[in-house]
Amino acid sequence: MAEIKVIIPAVNEGDSIGKVVAELPNSVSEIIVVNNGSEDNTVENAKKAGATVLTENQRGYGYACLKGLDYVAKQSKQPDLIVFIDGDYSDYPEELDKVVAPILQDDVDFVVGARKKALREPGSMTPQQVFGNQLATFLMRLFFRAKFTDLGPFRAIKYEKLKELEMQDKTYGWTVEMQLKVLRKKMTYAEVPVRYKRRIGVSKVSGTVKGTIFAGIKILGWIFKYSLK
Ligand SMILES: Nc1nc2c(ncn2[C@@H]2O[C@H](COP(=O)(O)OP(=O)(O)O)[C@@H](O)[C@H]2O)c(=O)[nH]1
Numbered sequence: 001m002a003e004i005k006v007i008i009p010a011v012n013e014g015d016s017i018g019k020v021v022a023e024l025p026n027s028v029s030e031i032i033v034v035n036n037g038s039e040d041n042t043v044e045n046a047k048k049a050g051a052t053v054l055t056e057n058q059r060g061y062g063y064a065c066l067k068g069l070d071y072v073a074k075q076s077k078q079p080d081l082i083v084f085i086d087g088d089y090s091d092y093p094e095e096l097d098k099v100v101a102p103i104l105q106d107d108v109d110f111v112v113g114a115r116k117k118a119l120r121e122p123g124s125m126t127p128q129q130v131f132g133n134q135l136a137t138f139l140m141r142l143f144f145r146a147k148f149t150d151l152g153p154f155r156a157i158k159y160e161k162l163k164e165l166e167m168q169d170k171t172y173g174w175t176v177e178m179q180l181k182v183l184r185k186k187m188t189y190a191e192v193p194v195r196y197k198r199r200i201g202v203s204k205v206s207g208t209v210k211g212t213i214f215a216g217i218k219i220l221g222w223i224f225k226y227s228l229k
């Protein structure tokens with residue numbers, strides 16, 4: 001059986017992180033929650049639910065993901081797949097098996113869980129977020145003929161392929177960087193429709209002005225950087 005590890009960046013997700021960890025299916029061998037200075041019971045609840053909890057001192061979504069990867073790289077046995085999911089309980093953790101299926105069954109390299117409009121709870125994504133994702137995926141289609149329709153956080157990739165990507169983004173550009181590099185390296189990919197609901201707790205990214213502006217800048221920055229190369 002393929003070995004699957006999950007990385008979850010989490011800041012102040014005490015009310016949701018336990019549910020996310022608990023509802024991930026048994027096909028997962030380790031759940032790694034990367035905390036950045038949470039001031040609530042995120043760490044305690046993640047541990048209680050059975051996750052490995054790491055601490056990253058630098059604030060940032062990308063920093064947290066990189067910390068998780070660094071931890072995995074140092075383990076004696078490497079996984080076959082890495083899955084990323086958010087800690088806010090917006091995604092449906094039990095859909096993990098569906099998200100990894102194209103990799104396990106069809107040998108695809110990378111899968112994005114696409115939050116299709118019909119599968120989204122109203123209000124689960126801000127209008128700016130929907131617009132930003134549409135613009136980003138439109139530009140990826142234009143420049144790379146990409147078939148992505150979302151930059152969703154719930155995603156799976158073969159571990160060996162992820163290493164080849166040499167991920168760098170420390171903050172909000174993490175998801176788009178991964179997709180652009182998959183395209184540039186001509187890896188194979190698929191999208192799986194996933195459901196998405198309103199988060200528990202408070203948004204750190206799309207629900208904040210700073211997050212929205214910087215995410216927009218980061219995402220467009222990566223796209224233009226890669227398109228002009
Ligand atoms: N470790 C860590 N996690 C973060 C950071 N920023 C956001 N997150 C987590 O990343 C996930 C997505 O953030 P969220 O606030 O839901 O963003 P949104 O979905 O765009 O509103 C959640 O699990 C957050 O707790 C960060 O700086 N460090």
Ligand SMILES: [Mg+2]
Nearest residue numbers: 086088090199
């Ligand atoms: Mg969220």
